[in-house]
Amino acid sequence: MINSIKTDYLVVGSGAVGMAFVDTLLDELPDVNIVMVDRFAKPGGHWNSAYPFVTLHQPSAFYGVNSLELSHGLRDETGLNKGLGDLATGTEILAYFEAVMRHKFLTSGRVKFFPLSNYEGNGVFENRLSGLKTKADAAKIVDCTHLNTTVPSTHTPNFTVENDVRFMPLNDLPLITDVPKGFTVVGGGKTGIDAILWLLENHVPPQNIRWVKSRDAWLINRKNTQPFPEFFEDTIGNQANMFEAIAGAKSKSDMFDRLESCGYFLRIDPTVRPTMFHGATISELELDELRRVKDIVRKGRVASITSDNITFVNGRTEPTLDHVIVDCSASAIKDNVIKPVFQGNLITPQTVRSYQPVFSASMIAWVEAHVEGEAAKNGMTGVVPLPDDLDAFIRMTAANMMNQALWGQNKALRNWMREQRLDGFSKMVSEIGPDEKSKLEILNRLKSAAMPAMGKLQSFLN
Numbered sequence: 001m002i003n004s005i006k007t008d009y010l011v012v013g014s015g016a017v018g019m020a021f022v023d024t025l026l027d028e029l030p031d032v033n034i035v036m037v038d039r040f041a042k043p044g045g046h047w048n049s050a051y052p053f054v055t056l057h058q059p060s061a062f063y064g065v066n067s068l069e070l071s072h073g074l075r076d077e078t079g080l081n082k083g084l085g086d087l088a089t090g091t092e093i094l095a096y097f098e099a100v101m102r103h104k105f106l107t108s109g110r111v112k113f114f115p116l117s118n119y120e121g122n123g124v125f126e127n128r129l130s131g132l133k134t135k136a137d138a139a140k141i142v143d144c145t146h147l148n149t150t151v152p153s154t155h156t157p158n159f160t161v162e163n164d165v166r167f168m169p170l171n172d173l174p175l176i177t178d179v180p181k182g183f184t185v186v187g188g189g190k191t192g193i194d195a196i197l198w199l200l201e202n203h204v205p206p207q208n209i210r211w212v213k214s215r216d217a218w219l220i221n222r223k224n225t226q227p228f229p230e231f232f233e234d235t236i237g238n239q240a241n242m243f244e245a246i247a248g249a250k251s252k253s254d255m256f257d258r259l260e261s262c263g264y265f266l267r268i269d270p271t272v273r274p275t276m277f278h279g280a281t282i283s284e285l286e287l288d289e290l291r292r293v294k295d296i297v298r299k300g301r302v303a304s305i306t307s308d309n310i311t312f313v314n315g316r317t318e319p320t321l322d323h324v325i326v327d328c329s330a331s332a333i334k335d336n337v338i339k340p341v342f343q344g345n346l347i348t349p350q351t352v353r354s355y356q357p358v359f360s361a362s363m364i365a366w367v368e369a370h371v372e373g374e375a376a377k378n379g380m381t382g383v384v385p386l387p388d389d390l391d392a393f394i395r396m397t398a399a400n401m402m403n404q405a406l407w408g409q410n411k412a413l414r415n416w417m418r419e420q421r422l423d424g425f426s427k428m429v430s431e432i433g434p435d436e437k438s439k440l441e442i443l444n445r446l447k448s449a450a451m452p453a454m455g456k457l458q459s460f461l462n
């Protein structure tokens with residue numbers, strides 16, 4: 001049997017991107033109706049499968065949907081995020097998205113939500129429990145599944161593991177009831193960092209932790225991502241430092257050196273040069289903790305794990321040591337094929353500001369509501385590629401700067417962004433008073449270095 005339903009927008013995916021898109025569309029287009037579909041029982045996407053000790057990496061103050069505050073308005077007073085804006089936990093994020101769905105979306109009478117439903121294409125989705133199929137006759141379809149976030153609890157590792165190995169995603173660490181001989185964390189990204197920090201926080205001696213990394217990463221200092229006036233020098237000053245470092249660079253390699261010297265990038269081991277960048281964000285206190293782990297294995301990508309050996313793709317090996325092997329190898333972000341955001345009746349939200357998927361989704365909804373014509377809409381939503389290797393960082397930064405420059409010329413968009421909770425920084429800049437000399441000086445530095453930095457990035461890309 002197949003039900004049918006008519007709607008203006010069919011939004012596939014109620015993760016953070018789908019939620020942020022719908023929230024802004026509801027506010028900007030007061031007459032439209034929306035159907036949302038997701039495989040999960042509750043909104044929030046991958047946060048439903050996250051490890052119990054997960055938190056945001058960026059301040060809650062600019063995550064979630066535009067219309068509802070997620071942060072408690074606090075600076076953490078204890079722990080490794082001390083002094084910085086509060087970071088929502090996974091459970092807080094899920095409760096938040098559930099509240100947005102119940103109290104805003106469903107209460108509006110304009111959104112119908114179909115959880116536990118698998119979207120099959122052509123407007124058709126099937127309820128996973130009843131098998132009931134529904135066909136949505138939608139004027140537009142919004143694909144909020146494109147970022148394809150993967151997390152350790154649901155991904156399949158790209159290496160083999162024999163049955164007698166004690167292998168688990170970091171989600172299962174809190175379920176351990178005996179004291180293992182040690183822990184080997186596989187994965188050098190942000191989930192690997194989270195696993196190590198959690199083990200140390202729970203008093204596992206650093207000498208009982210081994211960290212297998214195929215690549216080292218440049219990291220972002222969380223102090224420089226705080227959208228609060230008292231952090232102006234850190235956040236906007238950091239942007240000015242970044243532009244100046246790029247503008248002054250004599251080569252790509254020199255650019256990364258300068259980005260580190262000016263404080264834009266951090267690295268865990270000062271003797272090992274990073275070869276990747278995924279936008280992972282950490283505090284300086286977390287960095288100090290991570291440096292306590294000395295047993296770092298850099299032998300490339302893992303190919304297989306048996307009770308005796310970890311074997312790497314290049315044939316090198318490492319004894320398994322009867323350790324618990326902690327899988328942190330899921331790549332949260334995948335380098336998806338970039339496509340136009342607006343294509344006929346299909347909208348595919350992608351990042352239009354670097355590592356800001358929720359701001360991007362909200363901004364794309366604003367463009368959908370206020371800009372006429374596909375070419376003009378796509379002109380304002382140039383996709384910023386996801387970062388990966390160091391060239392990708394250059395492509396990402398260039399595309400990001402192009403968008404910022406373009407958006408700055410659109411008065412209506414500028415005004416909207418200034419009031420956008422998810423933007424975080426436009427408001428900070430717009431609120432500078434005429435007598436705030438040091439802030440104005442930072443702004444001037446930022447403006448003067450922007451064009452030379454843009455030119456330098458283009459020259460590196462050619």
Ligand SMILES: Cc1cc2nc3c(=O)[nH]c(=O)nc-3n(C[C@H](O)[C@H](O)[C@H](O)COP(=O)(O)OP(=O)(O)OC[C@H]3O[C@@H](n4cnc5c(N)ncnc54)[C@H](O)[C@@H]3O)c2cc1C
Pocket residue numbers: 012013014015016017018037038039040044045046047050054055056057058063117118119120144145146147148149150151191332355356357358
């Ligand atoms: C540990 C961790 C921490 C992070 N911290 C931050 C942070 O601090 N700041 C930040 O900006 N980003 C952060 N991110 C990045 C994060 O991926 C994004 O913020 C955001 O949550 C991605 O949302 P999404 O909606 O694109 O993806 P998802 O959460 O994966 O949502 C996609 C949804 O689509 C549904 N879906 C897919 N296919 C179908 C189908 N065929 N039928 C029905 N439903 C379907 C899925 O069930 C899912 O609910 C973090 C990521 C991780 C893993």
